[in-house]
Amino acid sequence: MADRVGMLIDVSKCMGCRGCQVACKQWNQLAADKTEFTGTYQNPPRLSGKTWTLVEFIEPADFDKNPRWLFRKRSCLHCTDATCQMVCPTGAIKKRRDGIVHIDQSICTGCKYCVETCPFGTPHPDWDTGTAKKCRMCLDRVADGLKPACATTCPTGAISFGTRTAMLALAGKRSDALRKENPQSNPYLYGEKELGGLGVMFLLPENEPELYRLPNNPRLPTEKVAFRWAFGIVPGLAILYGMWRYFRKDEPAAAKSGGK
Numbered sequence: 001m002a003d004r005v006g007m008l009i010d011v012s013k014c015m016g017c018r019g020c021q022v023a024c025k026q027w028n029q030l031a032a033d034k035t036e037f038t039g040t041y042q043n044p045p046r047l048s049g050k051t052w053t054l055v056e057f058i059e060p061a062d063f064d065k066n067p068r069w070l071f072r073k074r075s076c077l078h079c080t081d082a083t084c085q086m087v088c089p090t091g092a093i094k095k096r097r098d099g100i101v102h103i104d105q106s107i108c109t110g111c112k113y114c115v116e117t118c119p120f121g122t123p124h125p126d127w128d129t130g131t132a133k134k135c136r137m138c139l140d141r142v143a144d145g146l147k148p149a150c151a152t153t154c155p156t157g158a159i160s161f162g163t164r165t166a167m168l169a170l171a172g173k174r175s176d177a178l179r180k181e182n183p184q185s186n187p188y189l190y191g192e193k194e195l196g197g198l199g200v201m202f203l204l205p206e207n208e209p210e211l212y213r214l215p216n217n218p219r220l221p222t223e224k225v226a227f228r229w230a231f232g233i234v235p236g237l238a239i240l241y242g243m244w245r246y247f248r249k250d251e252p253a254a255a256k257s258g259g260k
Contacts, residue, residue, distance in 0.1 A: 049126025
């Protein structure tokens, strides 16, 4: 079995240059999104069917008192428990033996189930093709022994790529270095255990995932199915019971009339 690949993103090294964003566009020959200025240097404002990698410019809640930007590369996290694959009705979303999750465009029907259920909001519809699209972790490059375009172009070394085991080890060493630089820090490796372990992990300087727009405790949307079924069935049963009571109230009068 092929070793599972992994990517480590050290947010402490990211300077928001967006080289990874441009490299993704170039390698995958993705058209530009038409955008408008929205008061932030983050551009485009969100992922789309034509933007698979985005560097987010995050202004913390205390930005007015402590002006600073936090940067995070946003793209598919190639989950171990990939919800998108679980809900895909056509089998278009596949997970390779090396852990890369990709969408087979030839059989994707554009149902958007993956768009609705991804805990990280990664897949998006491409309105020109009518299909869903997302980062493929440059599987064509990986197949030829190359790193994904984003990891290759990163000038600060914020993006590392290799086997997931190697990325875990690298994250451990980097965490030790961060603690040595600042004994008060508490580095956290997001993605080591979340959702069974993510293919793309983030080394955060503190255990504050939500500060970087990452869900604190991501859950599979399929875990909520039983509750939602119950939430929908109970009102339905109540309506049926009410109807039964309504039509049944005339039965005694009918029986009495029949007795005469």
